Amino acid sequence: GDSVTQMEGPVTLSEEAFLTINCTYTATGYPSLFWYVQYPGEGLQLLLKATKADDKGSNKGFEATYRKETTSFHLEKGSVQVSDSAVYFCALSDHTGKLIFGQGTTLQVKP
């Protein structure tokens, strides 16, 4: 079945460092891909999405490019802030419309 694999956390960075969180997927067909962010004590918020190959999703300085050839959707940000500390989930939308989530990656940004 469809699946999503994220890099294990926690990821600890200093403020203004470059961030990459790796995400790869296995799916039949051409799923839509997402990054969601969960701040402590809150629900999941949609961070960005891409619906077809080579699409780049971007929001709040975060970017991810839908790479069909490598089945990847890595999340990047050029300069992280303390306020970016959260859990990040990669997900795909399968052919039924259900979301399949990765296990989540915790990001800690230190001042």
Add this chain to the structure above:
Amino acid sequence: DAGVIQSPRHEVTEMGQEVTLRCKPISGHDYLFWYRQTMMRGLELLIYFNNNVPIDDSGMPEDRFSAKMPNASFSTLKIQPSEPRDSAVYFCASRLRGLPQQYFGPGTRLTVT
């Protein structure tokens, strides 16, 4: 616009008691999803509805769990009887047909003692 609304935000109950969690989806959305989040198992889809009809309940852990959607603006997830292993955060999410992204509520943190 109001997002997905869930109540209560926190629930503490004793083993054996009935628990009812509530969700109001975003107005106009025709899909509704119930998820459970735990440290051990991550995010699990329990059940989802389309136009108030349950489509896939294969994630419901056992007969103690039931979900209903009596109308387009309200859904409940009931656990009867509750057990300590049901302790988790339960999320509701909704989606508009034709768009793949789901919008999540703030969750209900359930503690069963």
